[in-house]
Amino acid sequence: MTQQTDAQNATRAGTVALVGFPNVGKSSLMNRLVEQKLSIVTPLAQTTRERVLGIDTRGGVQMVFIDTPGLVDPRYLLHRAMMHEATEVIGDADVVLLLVDASRGEPQLREDVLELVRRAKILIVVSNKIDVASDADRAAVRRWAREHLNADAAEVSAETGEGTEALRARVAERLPESPFLYPEEDVSSQPVRFFVAELVRETIFELYEKEVPYSVAVKVEEFRENAQPVYIRAVVFVERPTQKAILIGSGGSAIKRLGQAARLKVEEFVGAPVYLDLWVKVLPKWRKSPLELQRLGFTLPEEQRK
Ligand SMILES: Nc1nc2c(ncn2[C@@H]2O[C@H](COP(=O)(O)OP(=O)(O)OP(=O)(O)O)[C@@H](O)[C@H]2O)c(=O)[nH]1
Ligand SMILES: [Mg+2]
Incomplete structure (x- = not known):
């Protein structure tokens, strides 16, 4: 050539x-x-x-x-x-x-x-x-x-x-002349789990008020893609017991609504029926804790790492 x-x-x-x-x-x-x-x-x-x-x-x-x-x-x-x-x-x-x-x-x-x-x-x-x-x-x-x-x-x-x-x-x-950095058909390098957790978080922004959306972190802890429907267990972490009570709502009504709304988005994203199993856990002050932040997957500036 x-x-x-x-x-x-x-x-x-x-x-x-x-x-x-x-x-x-x-x-x-x-x-x-x-x-x-x-x-x-x-x-x-x-x-x-x-x-x-x-x-x-x-x-x-x-x-x-x-x-x-x-x-x-x-x-x-x-x-x-x-x-x-x-x-x-x-x-x-x-x-x-x-x-x-x-x-x-x-x-x-x-x-x-x-x-x-x-x-x-x-x-x-x-x-x-x-x-x-x-x-x-x-x-x-x-x-x-x-x-x-x-x-x-x-x-x-x-x-x-x-x-x-x-x-x-x-x-x-x-952009520089360069070979492709990822396979042509890829749309992201992040795992499906990440996007699922984000869709749950987006739904929380839509359904809850004030500080609640800002106090939550979502983590997908189990993802069985070969199950039918696809089984996904996600944990919603909050900072205080009062926030947990708000998320769940009286008789579980609020979390049920969250689960239904989030499931529709997740099903569209993964392109298959999904069973979304949502759990709420209190993780006190996670937004201030270097350890918890890192466990949740955040990258801290070097001097803050634990
Ligand atoms: N009218 C109008 N609204 C827009 C446009 N782009 C974004 N929005 C709206 O602006 C709001 C914020 O959009 P995002 O894309 O979440 O903004 P962001 O910069 O990613 O925000 P952060 O992640 O919070 O930093 C949403 O309500 C969007 O629908 C636009 O071009 N026109
Ligand atoms: Mg944004």
Whole structure:
């Protein structure tokens, strides 16, 4: 083969991180770009807690998207773990998409956050939610991106899909020539168990109020895919007995509703009938405990590890 044909046949591949404040639509945009619901989405901030990988392979280009937790001021050790995820990803990714919510006008990103994203190898500012943003707010974001990051903001709506194909093309151009990083048919590298636990957590966001969704962690402890229906045992960890009582509800009514709603989502995800066996356990102060956080699968900054 000549060098010429080599170049013509070369594939591109790389990692593409989605970062930004909570609730700007990072998970929605990743789902739109991979054309599949992988990352959970809720109207509430701080939904995503761990990185979520979504792989899209088409036309000789493989994009490995990494959805990250929103950049927050750490109040709990859990938040520190979330920030650690986000900052690590920014340093490692081939392309960083910094998302901002266009409907909120000029973004209020602190200088330390700007410093962080300036470290990205390639940075693309993405102005999301243009379907609900005024022209003035959109212009304010474009101006801000030019002034602070010397970047032309890509305008998209994860909700309607407007602008997302143009963004895909812009990302593809910037990816390095490389063999694919994952088999072409893969959509993620994370286990089905992870996504099932996330779908249960998403349903908890939908059905419970106030601090309850933030106080839970979900772990799938048993997954028998050869059983019919597929048997899945998941444990919902809460911090206090009062939260356990709320989750279960009087006579088990609330947990029954949770189980039914979550099961429908899980069945759609695994493509088979499922028996979802939900348990609630109190794990006092898990959001502050290095040991429990690590047991639940969170990665802590090195100095916090136990
Ligand atoms: N109108 C509109 N709403 C959007 C758009 N993208 C996301 N949303 C909504 O914004 C809310 C937050 O979306 P997510 O995708 O969960 O946001 P996120 O940035 O992943 O949030 P965290 O995981 O909490 O950091 C949800 O209610 C979405 O439906 C958009 O383009 N237009
Ligand atoms: Mg998210």
